[in-house]
Amino acid sequence: MMDVELYSSEEMKLVDDIINDNINCGIAIIEKVSHHVIDSGGKRIRPAVMLSAYKALNGTDIKSAVPLAASMELIHTGTLIHDDINDRSVVRRGIPTAHIKFGTSAALLTGDYLFVKAFELLSEYNKEIRDVITGACISQAIGEIIQSQNIQNVLLSEQDYLNIIEQKTAGPISASSKAGGLMAGASEKDNELLSDYGLNMGIGFQIMDDILDVVGSKSNTGKVIGNDLNEGKMTILSIHALNNSKGSDNDHMKKVITNNENSNDDIMEAIRIMKDVGSIDYAHDLSMVYGNKASDALEQINTRTEEWDKLLALSDFAVDRNH
Ligand code: IPE
Numbered sequence: 001m002m003d004v005e006l007y008s009s010e011e012m013k014l015v016d017d018i019i020n021d022n023i024n025c026g027i028a029i030i031e032k033v034s035h036h037v038i039d040s041g042g043k044r045i046r047p048a049v050m051l052s053a054y055k056a057l058n059g060t061d062i063k064s065a066v067p068l069a070a071s072m073e074l075i076h077t078g079t080l081i082h083d084d085i086n087d088r089s090v091v092r093r094g095i096p097t098a099h100i101k102f103g104t105s106a107a108l109l110t111g112d113y114l115f116v117k118a119f120e121l122l123s124e125y126n127k128e129i130r131d132v133i134t135g136a137c138i139s140q141a142i143g144e145i146i147q148s149q150n151i152q153n154v155l156l157s158e159q160d161y162l163n164i165i166e167q168k169t170a171g172p173i174s175a176s177s178k179a180g181g182l183m184a185g186a187s188e189k190d191n192e193l194l195s196d197y198g199l200n201m202g203i204g205f206q207i208m209d210d211i212l213d214v215v216g217s218k219s220n221t222g223k224v225i226g227n228d229l230n231e232g233k234m235t236i237l238s239i240h241a242l243n244n245s246k247g248s249d250n251d252h253m254k255k256v257i258t259n260n261e262n263s264n265d266d267i268m269e270a271i272r273i274m275k276d277v278g279s280i281d282y283a284h285d286l287s288m289v290y291g292n293k294a295s296d297a298l299e300q301i302n303t304r305t306e307e308w309d310k311l312l313a314l315s316d317f318a319v320d321r322n323h
């Protein structure tokens with residue numbers, strides 16, 4: 001959960017109620033796997049962004065937007081379950097991942113189930129909204145595929161990395177924000193600004209996630225530190241360290257990224273190199289650049305309300321957090 005109250009817990013309860021209605025289908029394994037993940041917390045960033053965007057743009061019938069927000073969180077949940085299989089991640093939100101606890105088959109199929117339930121909710125909305133959300137889901141899948149094609153690719157460029165994270169992470173956050181505006185009947189210009197806000201916030205959000213994978217604390221992130229390095233997943237930090245380290249340090253970075261399994265000492269040494277060559281600071285600065293782009297987009301929307309402040313607080317949080 002967040003340190004600051006960035007969303008109304010009353011409204012998020014409405015979102016969770018709809019999520020629960022959709023999970024409780026009478027099939028024990030689906031219910032168990034889904035509740036395992038949903039009930040373990042999560043920051044609820046995507047529904048928070050959507051509902052705040054809706055209200056900031058003068059949407060008043062919150063009940064009409066809640067199923068859409070629930071749909072986004074269901075999609076996010078399905079994605080995380082599948083992502084953890086793909087990334088061989090064993091812990092999320094401080095507990096064993098779904099495939100570790102229930103087996104890959106149950107996790108995989110429950111992920112599918114959650115997607116379909118999300119699209120059932122989405123089908124009640126107009127075509128423009130449906131297109132925004134489904135477009136983001138397609139780009140997310142493509143982003144994850146391009147990422148996996150570049151596992152252990154020590155030659156991946158910063159621009160290619162940015163394209164991947166835009167697709168896999170920023171797209172859905174951008175879609176959440178824009179869909180809030182569309183629901184509220186905002187102008188085309190404001191909806192584009194909301195989309196831009198979410199996109200930049202989402203890029204900064206993923207850069208921050210990648211930083212936390214290296215220097216986060218397990219008790220805050222609820223994930224295993226160093227997983228990206230061990231998996232050979234290229235991030236802004238590893239790309240920067242590869243480009244800025246020399247000699248044996250550079251050899252070590254390459255070795256850790258291309259090895260299928262690394263010892264803890266080898267991972268720690270790679271993190272030491274990343275720190276030495278300034279990769280953490282570089283990534284922090286870049287996440288702030290995207291956070292500022294997000295707030296610049298928000299500034300151009302001609303409204304200043306408490307909900308607008310929340311959007312600003314959400315993007316500030318996204319790019320500078322410890323969990
Ligand atoms: C994790 O998303 C996956 C990324 C896109 C980095 P979150 O950090 O939003 O995960 P939860 O829902 O809060 O656990």
Ligand code: IPE
Nearest residue numbers: 079080083087089168169209
């Ligand atoms: C987010 O990237 C992938 C998604 C789009 C779900 P990560 O793989 O870095 O997310 P975590 O660290 O597992 O949450």
Ligand code: MG
Nearest residue numbers: 083084087089
């Ligand atoms: Mg992952």
Ligand code: MG
Nearest residue numbers: 209210213228
């Ligand atoms: Mg990560």
